[in-house]
Amino acid sequence: MLDFGFLKTVRPRHFLGQALIYLGTAAFIAWLSAHPTYTRLAPDQGVLKLSLTHAGQRAEPCHERTPEELAKLPPNMRAKMSCSRARLPVTLEMDLNGKTIFRETAAPAGLSKDGNSRFYHRYVLPAGAHRLAVRLRDGRGPAFDYTAERDVIVQPGKIMVIDFINDKGQFIFLGV
Amino acid sequence: MFKPLQSLLRPIFLRLESGVDWLVGPGANPLYHLGALTFFFFWIVAATGLYLFIPYETSVATVYQSVEKITHEQWYFSGVMRSLHRYGSDAMVVTTMVHLTREFAFDRFSGARWFAWITGVPLLAFLFTSGITGYWLVWDMLAQYLAVGSLEWVDWFGIFGESTARNFLFRGFLTDRFFTLLIFIHIFVPLFLLIVMFVHIIRISRPGVNPPKLLAWGTFLMLLALSFVFPATSHGPADLGVEPAVLNLDWFYMFLYPVFDNWGPAKLWALVAVVAVALFVMPWLQFKKRPAAAEVHLDQCNGCTRCTLDCPFGAVVMINRTDGRPFAREAKVDPDICTACGICVGSCPTSTPFRSAAQLATGIDLPGLPLVALKEKVVAAMDRLNGGPATVIVFGCEHGVDAASLEGEGVASVTVPCTGMIPPPFVDFILSDGGADGVLLTGCRPGDCFHRLGPRWTDARMTGAREPALRDRVPRERVRTAWASPDQPNKLKAEMAAFRADLAALEASAVAPPKKEAAHA
Ligand code: HEM
Ligand code: SF4
Ligand code: SF4
Numbered sequence: 001m002l003d004f005g006f007l008k009t010v011r012p013r014h015f016l017g018q019a020l021i022y023l024g025t026a027a028f029i030a031w032l033s034a035h036p037t038y039t040r041l042a043p044d045q046g047v048l049k050l051s052l053t054h055a056g057q058r059a060e061p062c063h064e065r066t067p068e069e070l071a072k073l074p075p076n077m078r079a080k081m082s083c084s085r086a087r088l089p090v091t092l093e094m095d096l097n098g099k100t101i102f103r104e105t106a107a108p109a110g111l112s113k114d115g116n117s118r119f120y121h122r123y124v125l126p127a128g129a130h131r132l133a134v135r136l137r138d139g140r141g142p143a144f145d146y147t148a149e150r151d152v153i154v155q156p157g158k159i160m161v162i163d164f165i166n167d168k169g170q171f172i173f174l175g176v
Numbered sequence: 177m178f179k180p181l182q183s184l185l186r187p188i189f190l191r192l193e194s195g196v197d198w199l200v201g202p203g204a205n206p207l208y209h210l211g212a213l214t215f216f217f218f219w220i221v222a223a224t225g226l227y228l229f230i231p232y233e234t235s236v237a238t239v240y241q242s243v244e245k246i247t248h249e250q251w252y253f254s255g256v257m258r259s260l261h262r263y264g265s266d267a268m269v270v271t272t273m274v275h276l277t278r279e280f281a282f283d284r285f286s287g288a289r290w291f292a293w294i295t296g297v298p299l300l301a302f303l304f305t306s307g308i309t310g311y312w313l314v315w316d317m318l319a320q321y322l323a324v325g326s327l328e329w330v331d332w333f334g335i336f337g338e339s340t341a342r343n344f345l346f347r348g349f350l351t352d353r354f355f356t357l358l359i360f361i362h363i364f365v366p367l368f369l370l371i372v373m374f375v376h377i378i379r380i381s382r383p384g385v386n387p388p389k390l391l392a393w394g395t396f397l398m399l400l401a402l403s404f405v406f407p408a409t410s411h412g413p414a415d416l417g418v419e420p421a422v423l424n425l426d427w428f429y430m431f432l433y434p435v436f437d438n439w440g441p442a443k444l445w446a447l448v449a450v451v452a453v454a455l456f457v458m459p460w461l462q463f464k465k466r467p468a469a470a471e472v473h474l475d476q477c478n479g480c481t482r483c484t485l486d487c488p489f490g491a492v493v494m495i496n497r498t499d500g501r502p503f504a505r506e507a508k509v510d511p512d513i514c515t516a517c518g519i520c521v522g523s524c525p526t527s528t529p530f531r532s533a534a535q536l537a538t539g540i541d542l543p544g545l546p547l548v549a550l551k552e553k554v555v556a557a558m559d560r561l562n563g564g565p566a567t568v569i570v571f572g573c574e575h576g577v578d579a580a581s582l583e584g585e586g587v588a589s590v591t592v593p594c595t596g597m598i599p600p601p602f603v604d605f606i607l608s609d610g611g612a613d614g615v616l617l618t619g620c621r622p623g624d625c626f627h628r629l630g631p632r633w634t635d636a637r638m639t640g641a642r643e644p645a646l647r648d649r650v651p652r653e654r655v656r657t658a659w660a661s662p663d664q665p666n667k668l669k670a671e672m673a674a675f676r677a678d679l680a681a682l683e684a685s686a687v688a689p690p691k692k693e694a695a696h697a
Pocket of ligand 2 (some may be wrong): 222470487488489490491492509513515516517518519520553
């Protein structure tokens with residue numbers, strides 16, 4: 001089945017040459033497929049991920065439709081309550097040891113602005129004790145609607161996550 | 177626009193090719209078979225991948241262990257399969273990157289070639305996606321790094337309502353479905369890759385998709401040896417609570433991840449978009465006038481199909497006769513694909529100089545250098561040869577060593593777009609008419625031929641192996657081919673000197689009939 005006749009036409013120098021080329025190529029592949037080593041985190045560093053998705057409050061409060069308003073609508077859409085689905089943007093801030101390091105306002109997702117606002121940020125921190133404060137505003141007012149403050153220990157090499165439990169309206173700190 | 181970079185790269189390639197030619201012989205020079213090698217590595221990766229699919233387990237709890245088992249338990253077999261799978265994929269990146277750089281350096285990406293170039297760009301995307309999702313499957317620390325990084329990158333677009341990277345925030349978020357999905361992606365993306373690989377070469381006739389046997393065996397044994405000496409292994413198991421800190425990246429596939437770490441998603445998207453758009457529009461940024469495509473002259477064409485068989489780009493097709501002449505078929509050129517190499521002119525049986533100027537016509541002609549003009553050039557060259565011993569007409573092409581540089585005492589040159597354009601009757605014409613003592617045909621080395629098949633068809637026609645063959649009456653010792661790339665002017669000079677010495681010896685020996693009389697007899 002296998003025909004090795006072609007080998008007879010090859011000169012010895014070319015066998016040697018091939019061996020040389022393959023050795024070089026193999027070394028190149030072997031090396032670059034695992035080296036040089038990439039170090040992302042020093043031994044005394046840890047990671048903090050601030051990640052949450054949260055829907056802002058409704059941009060307009062629901063209101064009861066007047067009979068005139070109802071009359072204008074097609075019969076199959078004559079719901080009593082009118083609720084715009086659009087949501088307000090959400091603002092999130094975080095302080096690390098008293099200094100604000102994160103401040104972002106995220107618009108709601110979706111074409112009709114009716115989705116969640118998303119935050120995702122990764123920090124590399126020196127391992128050890130830190131004080132974290134987080135604030136979230138999802139309404140209209142100037143005041144923050146939810147706040148939390150925690151003393152945490154960042155473990156070397158570990159990931160700590162700050163998330164927000166929407167059902168409970170509460171920040172959580174995981175992997176502290 | 178690309179000239180400076182090309183003139184930097186081309187000599188490097190030519191020098192490398194010459195060196196490797198010397199080392200391994202031109203028949204097994206990998207630089208001439210980069211596309212074919214990529215195909216070959218794909219088959220190795222596909223075969224080993226199919227095997228690995230059997231012992232691989234798609235459940236979060238056991239996936240890492242199953243890969244460990246593959247690697248260590250039967251290291252001499254399934255471990256080697258895994259290593260072949262990995263190193264074959266790496267080799268694909270190497271050959272693909274060199275292939276695309278080489279096509280660029282040799283200016284084989286614009287004009288009629290736009291199609292191969294444009295379809296090459298998605299090949300890159302499919303290749304990298306295939307490789308990276310393969311590394312996810314291992315579900316070690318490296319996989320975790322790649323998964324989180326890739327999704328953070330994709331999330332930047334916000335196309336998914338939720339942040340997909342959030343799925344990797346907590347232990348327990350991941351389900352078995354994730355790995356089933358991954359396997360699915362890792363099978364279907366390579367399948368698309370394969371389909372597009374075939375689309376990529378659809379416009380090329382006789383594409384090199386199989387490397388020469390020596391090269392195939394050599395590279396396979398190379399990968400096999402590599403798999404035994406440095407078996408592919410995993411990092412520690414993924415742990416979503418732990419940040420991947422020290423990683424042995426496969427730089428062939430992962431060079432963009434550290435860039436992502438430093439730049440963040442927006443800048444990396446910008447970079448990728450700029451590179452992709454640049455690659456896509458490159459063929460049209462080459463503001464060169466495209467030479468006019470070959471034209472069929474139906475009054476001469478008898479539908480013999482030779483032009484179709486010889487065209488390196490599949491630019492000539494045979495269609496049903498449209499002019500009522502008693503032949504079944506006729507040739508038709510697709511001007512969009514035609515590179516105006518003239519190889520079809522060389523293949524057409526009607527391309528002969530043995531007619532009076534008024535009747536000189538061929539079934540398929542190049543508007544840029546019609547047969548009439550070619551004959552004039554040849555006659556002018558013969559006239560320039562003012563006698564002397566061992567006179568030679570040399571045919572050269574626009575891409576190899578400039579044939580005009582050989583002109584001088586006893587040597588006159590004719591340059592054509594591709595040496596494959598020379599119809600064998602022209603050689604007959606020169607020698608039987610006593611126009612010269614010898615004919616030398618030169619052009620790029622076969623692996624370098626700008627028009628792909630020029631040297632191959634020329635050699636075959638001159639030795640009589642392929643129609644239209646040089647007529648038997650032409651003394652073969654007076655015809656020689658000498659392929660030399662632009663960086664080898666001295667090699668060509670040496671070949672010419674050797675040829676003329678042989679011709680002189682021929683003259684001196686009694687065996688050679690005094691050819692001038694013979695021709696006029
Ligand atoms: C999976 C990766 C690839 C494979 C398997 C592949 C394969 C091939 C093959 C077999 C040929 C024909 C060579 C011949 O016989 O003359 C070819 C030609 C070519 N390829 Fe690729 N290729 C790949 C990627 C690319 C990429 C990424 C580019 C550029 C973006 C590219 C650009 C070209 C060009 C311009 C030609 C020349 C066509 C011609 O001479 O008309 N290829 N490729
Ligand atoms: S000139 Fe070349 S590319 Fe064009 S049809 Fe003839 S052989 Fe094909
Ligand atoms: S080689 Fe010439 S005669 Fe034959 S099909 Fe082509 S154009 Fe017609």
